Amino acid sequence: MNRPVLLVIAHGSRDPRHAATVHALVRAVAEQDLSPGLRVETAFLDFNVPSVPAVLERLAAEGVREVVALPLLLTRAFHAKADIPAVLREAPASLRVRQAEVLGPSPLLLAAVERRLYEAGLTPADKGSTGVVLASAGSSDPEAIAAIAETARELRRTGWCAVRPAFASASLPRTEDAVRALRADGVRRVAVAPYVIAPGRLPDRIAEGAAGADVLADVLGPSPELARLLVERYDEALGAERRPVARIA
Template sequence: MPALLLIAHGSRDPRHAATVAALVEEVRAQRPGQDVATAYLDHCAPRLPQLVHRYGPGEAVAVPLLLNRAYHAKHDIPAALRSAGSALPVADVLGPSPLLLAALERRLAEAGLDVRSAAVRARTGVVLAAAGSSDPAADAATRALAAHWHRTRGWAAVEVAYASATGPRVPDALAALRTAGATRTAVSPYLLAPGLLPDRIATAATATDHLARVLGPAPELATLILHRLDTTAPAAGLLAA
């Protein structure tokens, strides 16, 4: 069974690393005996170049803790691996996936929204509040996920907002939901761990009825990580779990 190397972005906010550590524990709970380590691109230790030398050829798969294929996935991770002289196979990013939508709904339920009720969903508009990216393809993927969530789960509307880069911002998206006929609103952060951007979203979401937590160590997220490991390992010629 190949080792799992999680690649996280990193943050100066200590809540970020604590949340990643909790997610690692959830992965281990779902698959006892799985070798799991975490490397960071910035701010936190150990950095990716410091850790990849632990693994020889065929011994590990790297799974990025990233929701979209944007700059970090396309440039930072490959560059860090090249600089370390590593040919470690790298799984696809986590999004999009139905498991992420299930995790988002878990967090909304924890915030007091009855997500199991079709009637509640039909009158509730949701803001999918993402980080935002300078990569148009990444933002397009977030919008496509929002459209799929709206279409398959019967929300009154689902609007995308961004905490950085260009708008719309959370207040704009909440206004659009009400214009679309939503009588209740919820803000669902499409982010993995606490930090500056989730705090910015929370500050902007004071007018909503429900504010969910970040995805964090949601069981669905751990399942998705293991799925990325299991699908990447055979493609790379490694023995999957």
């Protein structure tokens, strides 16, 4: 029996770096041989091609019967709750589609954040003297905001002297405000860790807000931890008892 196809659904962006990073992350699943034989497809909600409907139509035409749709999102906000379920409900009747959970929260995300901080020049020995601004894109959804705050608390528990959440849009504080707050608290070294998957307008805004920090890490991108997390969410979706978004006719 053929395994269900994993369909990674990204938001999309006018910034070409966004799609390039998404494709690199999907390639990392195969390159790391994380799930041999797993077919992974990529689609975008907006701005980029292929679109979600186009990929679903193509898979149905190829005779694919089952798909696991994975939102490439760190929190459950509007796209995961409304946009993606709506587009999946329009899938061809021959496809059985299950929507996987978003990526966060997960210890793998914390590990990816720390990987980027170390790549930016920090070491585990720096944790006790370094405060981190965990800077996300931002959301007006209270559940998403609470999830970022909890992720910041979990990151703090790994040994950093302080961790503050920040947002590039929709919510406060902004990255620059969180940097100043850590300075006011007497933190010796301040690092900004973008809690975003791919480059784009909002990550650029995070970088601008990090001007007063000592260290700016890179976006999470195609890190080994994120690649493993894609497969983990796929496996969880197949093992969970949940109603599929669309059933075989």
